[in-house]
Amino acid sequence: xxxxxxxxxxxxxxxxxxxxxxxxxxxxxxxxxxxxxxxxxxxxxxxxxxxxxxxxxxxxxxxxxxxxxxxxxxxxxxxxxxxxxxxxxxxxxxxxxxxxxxxxxxxxxxxxxxxxxxxxxxxxx
Amino acid sequence: xxxxxxxxxxxxxxxxxxxxxxxxxxxxxxxxxxxxxxxxxxxxxxxxxxxxxxxxxxxxxxxxxxxxxxxxxxxxxxxxxxxxxxxxxxxxxxxxxxxxxxxxxxxxxx
Numbered sequence: 001x002x003x004x005x006x007x008x009x010x011x012x013x014x015x016x017x018x019x020x021x022x023x024x025x026x027x028x029x030x031x032x033x034x035x036x037x038x039x040x041x042x043x044x045x046x047x048x049x050x051x052x053x054x055x056x057x058x059x060x061x062x063x064x065x066x067x068x069x070x071x072x073x074x075x076x077x078x079x080x081x082x083x084x085x086x087x088x089x090x091x092x093x094x095x096x097x098x099x100x101x102x103x104x105x106x107x108x109x110x111x112x113x114x115x116x117x118x119x120x121x122x123x124x125x
Numbered sequence: 126x127x128x129x130x131x132x133x134x135x136x137x138x139x140x141x142x143x144x145x146x147x148x149x150x151x152x153x154x155x156x157x158x159x160x161x162x163x164x165x166x167x168x169x170x171x172x173x174x175x176x177x178x179x180x181x182x183x184x185x186x187x188x189x190x191x192x193x194x195x196x197x198x199x200x201x202x203x204x205x206x207x208x209x210x211x212x213x214x215x216x217x218x219x220x221x222x223x224x225x226x227x228x229x230x231x232x233x234x235x
Contacts, residue, residue: 046128047163047171047214047226060222096170100224110218111161111176118170 002027004097006119012091013125018084020119022097029078030055035100036073036080039112040093048093052100053080087123094118129154129215129227136233142203145230147215148196153225155196159218162191162200165229166211175200202232210234 008020022036029036037052051061053071061069065084073080084091099114130148137143147154147162154160158178163171173182175191178198188203198217202209215227 046229047216049216049224049226052224062223101176108159109176110157110159110224111173111216112163112171113173113176113182115170115172 002099002114004099004114004116006095006097006116008119008121010120010122012087012121012123014088014123015086018087018091018121018123019081020095020097020121021079021081022116023077023079024099025078029073029080030075033102033104035060035102037098037100037112038071038082039096039098039115040091041096041118042090042093050082050084050095089123092121092123094120127225129217129225131213131215131227131230133228134231134233136235137202137205138235139205139207141205142201143205143232145200145202145213145215145232147198147200147217147227149198149217149225150196153217153219154193154198156220157218158193160191160193160198161216162189163214163216164211165214171214205234207234 003025005023012018035052038050051071053059059071068085070083096118097116098112101109101113160178162175164174165171174185174189178193179191190201192199213230
């Protein structure tokens with residue numbers, strides 16, 4: 001059973017960098033069928049896609065966050081990471097790591113089929 | 126990119142059917158059959174219940190069904206149960222390589 005687990009600081013100061021890691025167990029991050037990504041949810045609000053990364057390192061980002069976000073992948077540790085620079089209070093949210101089901105046997109799916117439990121991150125001095 | 130438009134809330138009585146709409150544009154919902162739906166209970170991570178407009182993942186109740194017409198996708202819950210009370214989000218692919226979500230719909234079982 002595939003499991004995703006977020007880890008990282010729960011409190012980040014304004015203007016600093018938010019760093020989170022997602023550890024994947026029960027399956028390999030090396031797959032041509034999936035991307036790996038991050039989605040966040042501010043308190044009381046909806047879901048916001050941050051970006052997705054392939055195991056080779058190729059990534060796609062939400063245009064609204066592209067200038068501040070960087071995704072990376074470490075296949076030797078079977079995990080992937082998010083860095084979000086210059087954070088403000090507006091970046092306070094629950095951050096979910098997800099598996100993006102991209103393609104299977106030539107058919108595109110483009111959906112988020114596995115989610116981590118979520119990491120609460122507060123931006124405050 | 127703008128969020129997809131969903132009603133803020135939908136309600137129904139046990140046993141009834143309800144439908145949640147998700148309206149986008151010809152660049153997202155209307156242009157591709159990559160609409161997915163997620164169910165989220167309070168304080169929990171979302172769960173995929175529909176993908177590719179109308180496909181249910183293994184283990185998801187057949188009371189959930191999806192459809193699309195033009196720029197609007199829909200999620201129908203039939204035989205409404207108290208356990209269906211949750212927030213529901215739609216999502217769509219937006220070329221060239223991005224994903225967008227709807228604002229979410231709170232389903233209340235009366």
